Amino acid sequence: MNAIYDFSILTGGIHERLSGLMSPTAVMITEMVIIGTLLIVFVALMGLVLVLAERKVAAFFQLRLGPNRVGPWGSLQTLADFLKLLTKELITTKSADKFLYNLAPFIVMLTPFLALGVIPFAPGLQIMDMNIGVFFITAVSSMGVLGILIGGWASNNKYSLIGGMRSAAMVVSYELSVTLAIMTMVIMTESLSLSEIIASQSDGWWIIKGHIPALIAFLLYLTASTAETNRGPFDLAEAESELTAGFHTEYGGIKFAFFFLSEFVNMLVVASIATILFFGGWMPFHLPFEWAVGFNHIMDFIPGIVWGFGKVTFVIFLMMWFRWTFPRLRIDQILNLEWKYLLPMNLVNFLLMALIALSGFYL
Amino acid sequence: MQAELISKDGTQEYFVNMGPQHPSTHGVLRLVLTLDGEIIKRVEPHIGYVHRSIEKMAEFDTYKQIIHLTDRMDYLSAHMNNEAVALLVENALEIEVSDRVKVIRTIMSELTRLASHQLWWGVMGMDMGAITTFLYAFRDREMINDIMEETTGARLTMNYNTPGGVMFDLHPNFQKQVKEFIKIFKTKLPEYDELLSGNIIFTERTKGIGKLSLADAISFGVTGPSGRASGFACDVRKTNPYSAYDRVNFTEILLVEGDAYARYKARIFEMWESISIIDQLIDNIPEGVIMAPMKAIVKLPKGEFYQRVETARGELGVFVVSDGNKTPYRVKFRSPGFSNLSVLDHISRGHKIADLVAIMSTLDLVIPDIDR
Amino acid sequence: MSTIIAYFKGIGQGLNTLWTGMKVTGYYFFHARKEIITMQYPDNRDTLKIPERFRGRVVMLHDQNNEHACNGCTMCEMACPNGSIKIITDKILNPETGKAVRIIDKHIYHFSMCTLCNLCVQACPSNALAMDNSYENSVYDRSELTFVLNQPGSKIRDNVKD
Amino acid sequence: MEQYVFYILAAIILVFSFMTVTSRMILRAAVYLLFVLIATSGIYFMLNYNFLAAVQLTVYAGGIAVLIVFSVLLTSQLNEKMEQVSLTKALAGGLIAFAGALLTILTIVQYNFRPNGLPELEPSPRAIGHAMLNYGDNGYVLPFEVISVLLLAAMVGAIIIAKRPAKLLNEDRTAIDTSYPSDKNAYTSRTKAEIDSLLK
Amino acid sequence: MENEKIQQFISNWEPEASSALCAQFLEISVPAAKFRNLAEKLRFDEQMLFDYLFNMTCVDWNDHFITVYHLHSTKHNHSLVLKAVIANHDNPEVDTICDIWKTAELLEREVYDLFGVRFNNHPDLRRLLLADDWVGFPLRKDYKDEVNMVIR
Amino acid sequence: MGNEAIIMLFLTGLVLVGGGIGAAMILGPKRWNKVKEEPYECGIETTGPSWLQFRVGYYLFAILFLIFDVETVFIVPVATSIKELGVAAFVEVVIFFVILGLGLLYAWKKGALKWE
Secondary structure: OOHHHOHHHHHHHHHHHHHHHOOHHHHHHHHHHHHHHHHHHHHHHHHHHHHHHHHHHHHHHOOOOOOOOOOHHHOOHHHHHHHHHHOOOOOOOOOOOHHHHHHHHHHHHHHHHHHHOOOOOEOOEOOOOOOOHHHHHHHHHHHHHHHHHHHHHHOOOHHHHHHHHHHHHHHHHHHHHHHHHHHHHHHHHOOOOHHHHHHOOOOOOHHHHOHHHHHHHHHHHHHHHHHHOOOHHHOHHHOHHHHOOHHHOOOOHHHHHHHHHHHHHHHHHHHHHHHHHHHOOOOOOOOOOHHHHHHHHHHHOOOHHHHHHHHHHHHHHHHHHHHOOOOOOOHHHHHHHHHHHHHHHHHHHHHHHHHHHHHOOOO | OHHHHEOOOOOEOEEEEEOOOOHHHOOOOEEEEEEEOOEEEEEEEEOOOOOOOHHHHHOOOOHHHHHHHHOOOOHHHHHHHHHHHHHHHHHHHOOOOOHHHHHHHHHHHHHHHHHHHHHHHHHHHHHOOOOHHHHHHHHHHHHHHHHHHHHHOOOOOOOOEEOOEEOOOOOOOHHHHHHHHHHHHHHHHHHHHHHHHOOHHHHHHHOOOOOOOHHHHHHOOOOHHHHHOOOOOOOHHHHOOOOOHHHOOOOOOEOOOOOHHHHHHHHHHHHHHHHHHHHHHHOOOOOOOOEOOOOOOOOOOOEEEEEEEEEOOEEEEEEEEEOOOOOOOEEEEEOHHHHHHHOHHHHHOOOEHHHHHHHHHHHOOOHHHHHO | OHHHHHHHHHHHHHHHHHHHHHHHHHHHHHOHHHHOOOOOHHHHOOOOOOOOOOOOOEEEOOOOOOEEOOOOOOHHHHHOOOOOEEEEEEEEEOOOOOOEEEEEEEEEEEHHHOOOOOHHHHHOOOOOEEEOOOOOOOOOOHHHHEEEOOOOOOEEOOOOOO | OHHHHHHHHHHHHHHHHHHHHHOOOHHHHHHHHHHHHHHHHHHHHHOOOHHHHHHHHHHHHHHHHHHHHHHHHHOOOOOOOOOOOOHHHHHHHHHHHHHHHHHHHHHHHHOOOOOOOOOOOOOOHHHHHHHHOOOOOOOOHHHHHHHHHHHHHHHHHHHHHHOOOOOOHHHOOOOOOOOOOOOOOOOOOEOHHHHHHHHO | OOHHHHHHHHHHHOOOOEEEEOOOOEEEEEEHHHHHHHHHHHHHOOOOOOOEEEEEEEEEOOOOEEEEEEEEOOOOOOEEEEEEEEOOOOOOEEEOOOOOOOOHHHHHHHHHHHHOOEEEOOOOOOOOOOOOOOOOOOOOOOOOOOOOOOOO | OOOOHHHHHHHHHHHHHHHHHHHHHHHOOOOOOHHHHOOOOOOOOOOOOOOOOOOOOOHHHHHHHHHHHHHHHHHHHHHHHHHHHOHHHHHHHHHHHHHHHHHHHHHHHOOOOOOO
């Protein structure tokens, strides 16, 4: 890997400069403020980009042009939408549980934030390298469902309540598959730390090295994580043709915007994990063969951040493709799919992967 | 009151209003659902939000003027509605229209049916969550609308039929355009199957849902593709042929399953049949006058008249009681949607809310048709 | 055993049907540029093709001498199912023959009530009325939808019979 | 720094624990409990027991809390507030709680904590995994296997308790006429004669 | 079956029924009191089996109402028009047939809504299309509404 | 950064949402209207309360989820170390899985996985 693309040089430099100026606690607080500000900017930017991308991709699937009035190619459309939502009146229905109603957007937004903290987007571009990285993300994202559940409940609206219930049952079920699919890959990486997982793929991505079980795990993960983000054919929490808007029927203005934004940031998170586990994160495309040294070297010249975001974009595109092609599943079918198909397959796939790992039958 | 709400296993019943402002009721239909959890125990349709009393209005209009009102009932099969009134007057006065008019009417009817089924298909997909189908359906429907606009001067409420014939002659481009459309649409229709009909999520959601038996279909008077999916041979084009339907070969689509998927399939099959009918007629439209000689003021003889046509939704009946004046004494439109709606409660009990959406889309309700 | 085979067969078939659908949308995604079906409406006013038979609204045909063919026979008024046409006639003395002749003072057309059914155009014995191709009819006040069809200062063409 | 964090977390736990038991709206109580659970995991994070903290989040905040909310929906008094606890009951409860706390504190204070001399274990998941699958000294393979049996027993028990005999909803569904045969996979168009023959 | 034979059957069952062979359908008129009995026979008799009620409406003849039922048999493929003559114009009443032909439930509600004809034993006779607090029955010939109705 | 970053992430999230809502409170109009306070039910006033005892078909799934959630917690350390520990550990994991698989099979056969 080319050292010039390593962000840790930049961050380390800043850290040293700051340490020379003030006490360790002050350094930490300063860094926190800087990182926090950058993170908010990043999330806001990603939200704007992803929403626009979703609309553009949807438009092209549907033979439309998509937003094209505000800014070049409609690039400022989401910004305009955000400003509109920001300046809308906040309405709370009179029978709602005000405290829980206002709490829900916080919970919903907090979980992707915590998850983003451990994701390395490029070499050195990671807020904290936790030794249980992936497991931390699954643990945190399991709380996100509570935001939906509480929001649906607190609105005191029948559609919201049904939507919230559905979503909760679905998300908790699919969490199992997400975790198991991740653990299947962890057998190979032997570590939960995301940076170590990436490092273990320096000679080739796991989806190539781990062949069949890795491919199955990828499909299972993709399906389950699409469900966990309440997207695509699994969006029945907000199934508009049945429940008008599902759990966020009563949310308007900026509160709705946070529900909306969290969906997209969650999508970014799950796509990043898929990228890291199966496609080597920011690791360039390498072939695990002797003769491919030259090829591997050429690949190194493309910066890691390009690789990282390129692969994330690919996974997100897949999820968008699902969403704009498939009809929605019914709640009992969703639970069926998880408990009768994904979960048993995951359990078997886990053992298969363990067998392959032990037999050394991987590249 | 509270005690009544509690069902047998201790949980309480839930009343939910679906509509009038709801995305999947396709208009201002209001359904009051009684739920037990997510299971539907009762569906009670509340209609009349777009009631305009067309029947009362028709009592003050001459027969020519009634036709434009029928445009606004089932606006997706406006041409067939027009045709019903026109045929009624012609049959009552025993006027023979020219072959050209008959063929034009048949082609137009089938084009309208295609357009209606295309819109239904797009909306059906959208109701099931596949929003992309909507745009694909409108892409194809747009071609038909353009053809219609060129000849009749309007895209939806055409008012093209008059007693004795049609208002305008075909546009010179008509034949060419229709042939081109048929050629394109024959390649697009298989895409409908690939995108939705075969999709495992879609089939799982519709097969075995909202089963309607033949006896119930007849008893509820469910006609059109919905009725024929239950095996009810109710195609007016076959039982009481009108216009040029007696000279074309086509199969009456009959299925036996009677569930939502059968109703879906029946419409897809029907699109192929419509294409075949147009194929047979488009090359040999006979020459002739487009208007039979009519008196300026049409007066029907005293008596009662009933004329039925097959619209995209089923049997449309026009019942006219005439007292010999230039305006009818009483007009009744037997709208297919009205009868099809009446079966909704019966077939959706015990299903889930999501199934209700599937059932409603396959019944293909058009609310102005029901409310009139 | 057969249930297990059926289980996996079901998965395979299901995935296949999903892939079939994705191929269709995928094809259109990569050919979207060529097959865009929507119009950029206010921008394409110049290229928008309106068929000549399109029924926009009722107009009275005037020739270059500002003459029309309406003699105020009220056939259109009777033919209209919605009462959107009202004709106010006047009687003037024909200076040549000395007979009183009916001319129109105002041919009032309530566009807000019109259903564009074309019956008035058909009813007109002297082909004075026609449908034009206008389609941008939105206004801020309903009263702006009431038109007087005969242009100010226009008069009836000579060869029109009574 | 760490101390302040600990105090804040401890305060959160105390305050929300108190609010959980005093709240008279049942779902709010559940949400307050959720805060307590999350703050507890925060303490684990502070101690660098990352794995344990994540487990706390997964099982308690993600699993138990959802289960509690679902169970709340099964209670009948969702709409009303819970009844006011009578003073005697409150007093008795407070007394018992105080006694329990006293007992615990006394025990902790009196206990003589000694180092056990064992080498310090690295709290990484891999070390835990090694210990768990190890059948030598310090190996926990038997508990690991027994856990699966325990979970199985829990599952069977839950199913037996929660699963009522499958109640047919057909009583609601007006009798569906099955007099004519239905081939579920066919869905092909038939002629009238065929349908008539099917009906016979 | 031919119309004459049907006429024969009906005159045997219900001597009060008057029948006329019109251009399109055989039309049977029967007093409202006898109507329900005849309808049941027409539906269930093996020779008749009029199982498809394809249209149902009402006509206000100023001094009496006639409810009109268009019946068809899908088995024997014959049709007829059944009419119940309701002589009492002030308080029109006729027996319901919504248990015989299920589609009639909504159709009868519509007729009640617009004509004010009461259907005895109807399970849920309420206004259907109009608002619940509407006054009057709009399709009656003597209905007056100065505000909403413009008569040319 | 170490674990203290969690605090930072937490606070960042709070600041974003709180700031957004606060900004909306300042920027947004405040026009009170009785109808605005009504819960949305397709334009009709709601019939009956929404907070009713609700027949949750999902309850059993939540219990099952909890059991399998505990299982995945055990799987996590196992997954990280199984490659190193070899065949003996694999056999142990297989036994663990088979016992749990039996539980799933039991639930399946008992119809607990069927939503009603």
